[in-house]
Amino acid sequence: MIDRALLLSDLQRLLPTIEAAILAQAEARPEVGEGLAREYAEAREAGRTGEHFIEWRAARVTQGAGAWLLSGVFVRFLEDNALLEAPWLAGPAGARLQAARDRLTVYFRAHPTHGEREYL
Numbered sequence: 001m002i003d004r005a006l007l008l009s010d011l012q013r014l015l016p017t018i019e020a021a022i023l024a025q026a027e028a029r030p031e032v033g034e035g036l037a038r039e040y041a042e043a044r045e046a047g048r049t050g051e052h053f054i055e056w057r058a059a060r061v062t063q064g065a066g067a068w069l070l071s072g073v074f075v076r077f078l079e080d081n082a083l084l085e086a087p088w089l090a091g092p093a094g095a096r097l098q099a100a101r102d103r104l105t106v107y108f109r110a111h112p113t114h115g116e117r118e119y120l
Contacts, residue, residue: 011069018065025115026061036060071120088120 026032040056043049049056078084079096090100107119 007073011073014069015062015065018068019061022061022064022068023057026057075120 026036036057037053039060040049040053043056051059072089075084075089079087079089086103087096087100088103090097104119108114111118
């Protein structure tokens, strides 16, 4: 059984870390930063935002971080309920955790330039 209050507090605690990682990617990878700038310009031109780019970007980063966390929760739900053949993220210590780690290692050996986003 899921302890909803504990899950929520854990996810809220993780949100700033995920936001920082996404912002770092936006600043480190020109294609990500340029994509955000284009999206902002289009939103501004269409009258969908009056915010400054920095505030607008922060909201987009928070939205992306929330989606990342919820995606992880969903994958773990699928894993925990045996709805996936093999684990992707892991679970409690044991064979499934090791299988998820092995899968991740194999993936990154085959795709050394990819990150967790591409893996999932």
